Amino acid sequence: MQYKIDKGVRSENVILDIRDLSLDYVMPDQNIHAVIDLKLVARMGKITALVGESGSGKSTVALAVMGIQDKNAVISNGEIYLAGTDVLSLPKKDKRSYISNRVGIIFQDPIDSLNPLLTIGEQLVEAVLIHEKITKNQARTIALNQLLAVSLPQPEELMKKYPFMLSGGMCQRVMIAIASVFRPLLLIADEPTTALDVTIQAQILHQLDSMRKRDGTAILLITHDLGVVAEIADDVCIMKDGHIVESGTVDDIFYNPQHVHTRQLLAATL
Ligand SMILES: Nc1ncnc2c1ncn2[C@@H]1O[C@H](COP(=O)(O)OP(=O)(O)OP(=O)(O)O)[C@@H](O)[C@H]1O
Ligand code: NI
Structure with a gap:
């Protein structure tokens, strides 16, 4: 089978390009639409923050990129281009090594990991x-x-x-x-500092930032903490109920928020 390859993606330093991703969790009585038509890009040497309240679907996106989503998850639409190749189009036998050679992940609870x-x-x-x-x-x-x-x-x-x-x-x-x-070309950090106290949080963020600078790693930083985002991110995607409601540079989001939900998040942070 031919993989889906998009060379244009590679030339723009785009490491991760998620296009119109929809993912449902199939339950006995209903389907939960956890991710709906999601678009997200992470670039080489940049930190992209994925921000949203609890249950908005952030970790689901991370697991889908890693190819380790829960058993009841069904991807109904979309593409996940990683270094120019749509990982969803890869045969099962190649998928794991393709992803694990390019993506690292850290989770909220390091001791459990x-x-x-x-x-x-x-x-x-x-x-x-x-x-x-x-x-x-x-x-x-x-x-x-x-x-x-x-x-x-x-x-x-x-x-x-x-x-x-x-x-x-x-x-x-x-x-x-x-x-x-x-x-790795891409590091996904899912709430990496949530379980840590404030001074330690700053040190961990500093480590991520130096990895970005030293290796040119693209970092997808998942958080609900807009203070962290202001400090360290280049680009921001605001997620709510499975949708990206707004995305832009840190300055766009903090100084010129367009969506009412972004304004609510900002108001809650102040
Ligand atoms: N295996 C599953 N089966 C059914 N529903 C699930 C499953 N995993 C997650 N969900 C639901 O999907 C939605 C998105 O969950 P997800 O963990 O991606 O959110 P999140 O934004 O990472 O939240 P948090 O900030 O609390 O970590 C939630 O409603 C959650 O309850
Ligand atoms: Ni989560």
């Missing part, structure tokens, strides 16, 4: 070895450098520790180190 039974070092080395054909020792060196890159002190000691021995903020940095180990 790490394996409690393996040390930080084991998990990082494993992540390196998935993507590179190198020796364990070489992978260890890369792992140590990754921990330094996310400003974690004493990486040698840290490698020997288990996740429960770390604070939430440290775990989230380890997750960023794991997600960035293969320099």
